[in-house]
Amino acid sequence: MCAMRPEPVHEPGPGGPGDPGNLAGQSRPRPDGQGGAVPAGPGPQGWKAVLTPEEIRRALTRIAHEILERTHGGDQVVLLGIPTRGVFLARRLAARIGEFEGSPAPVGSLDVTLHRDDLRLRPARALQRTEVPTDGIDGKTVVLVDDVLFSGRTIRAALDALNDLGRPRAVQLAVLVDRGHRELPIRADYVGKNLPTAHREKVRVQLAEFDGADSVLLGEVDR
């Protein structure tokens, strides 16, 4: 095990523009191939922006409305973001719900590392935060929030992690991007954008809170 930090914080400026190898090297891609980060900025070479900041904002606004609709006004809803970027998305959704309904939804984070099915494939990784709102999740409608839905393995781990925390009345899933290629029978209840991708392609979600600017990028990375 080497000394590792939960997530490297990337400089806002492009580190090596147009060098996908460099990008892949400095980001810490999630085991399922999604996530990670590239230096912020409008679409580095080899990466195509598929969602603009405006579109991300609108997608989140729509999801917030859909959550309120599906849960009859958002009563008893708890938003749990999956680190790293899911947490920021969950906070944004909670704030939107607050704007629409007057009181923001309780929001927290759920680290799924200890429940992953691929732990033995890589060195032990640093844990990220799990924070459950004070009222807990028993009897609540938990909406899991993540940036990219890909194989579905992260969500499976999240369902197991939830099991240890309590017994929600229902669990739903909200993602900013659904890129397909599911390996488990899991689907999202709220989707910002359905993005057809090839398996070898990479999807990067960047958020202002963490990466300096909002964008969703699609690229082909040859290692």
Next chain:
Amino acid sequence: MKRHLISAGDLSRDDAVLILDTAQELESVGGRAIRKLPTLRGRTVVNLFYEDSTRTRTSFEAAAKRLSADVINFSAKGSSVAKGESLKDTALTLEAMGADAVVIRHPASGAPHRLTNWVSGRVVNAGDGTHEHPTQALLDAFTIRQRLGGAAHMGTVPVGAGGGGGGGAGGADRRGQGLDGLRVTIVGDVLHSRVARSNVLLLSTLGAHVTLVAPPTLMPHAVEAWPCRSGYDLDTELRKSDVVMMLRVQQERMNAAFFPTIREYRRRYGLDAGRMALLPEHAIVMHPGPMNRGVEIAAEVADSARSTIVQQVANGVTVRMAVLYLMLGGATEETA
């Protein structure tokens, strides 16, 4: 981090902070209805104890079980060791049983190091002779960080409350922090203390200023080479300490006349209520246990609000979970 945990000196600052941060995350597990994680399912941890110990062995056992590892307890008493089996042969037996990690306590300094040559699993030193006890130092560092860490530079308050309640530390985020600038005084039988040695190495790595106070007969010979100061006058040091750590007078290792009487030791190096009053207001009192009440620490001090002794035991499980997770949780084959 190295493959085995033999000495607190093997840990870089980043390694140590990673262990403390992992422990901080795992702490909430102790406060949940279901105190179990599936992470080490199918891994086997052997507790190999050649010396009597209740808290360390049960602490490691609880830690391994909370991570769903299988635990085999192997104590020297009533085993093949009592029939004369050597450490090497015992190690080969464990190896044949497929131990992923061996937690060893041994009266001989260096035994865990020898063991690393004979087993393919990870080795965790749970105390060897008068050498080291690294997980004790880690839990002490964790307790200090929880109670005092970064009081001056407290981080952002997290959203919502902590996960499910564990943690006696007001919810301040101390992730990533060391113990920079804190003054820690370790008092007593430093000569025989593996706890003192490990703590000096780890706490100084984390940025604390450590001072050893002991009777001249119980101060190690080459203490000048250690990354700490040393002195003989307890009262002076107490006035400028954030943490005072009392060591047990190890009567079982006192095979010579190190001090005239218990009474004299207590008068010069024991911590009673009068001495505790010399400490700054925020200072805490630690003891690795088991205590000799009335010798190195007075009962009223041990039971005071400044005492972290019970908290240290609870943190022991958490920190050992972090160590086991980081050693066994990932791929077995990796570059160290």
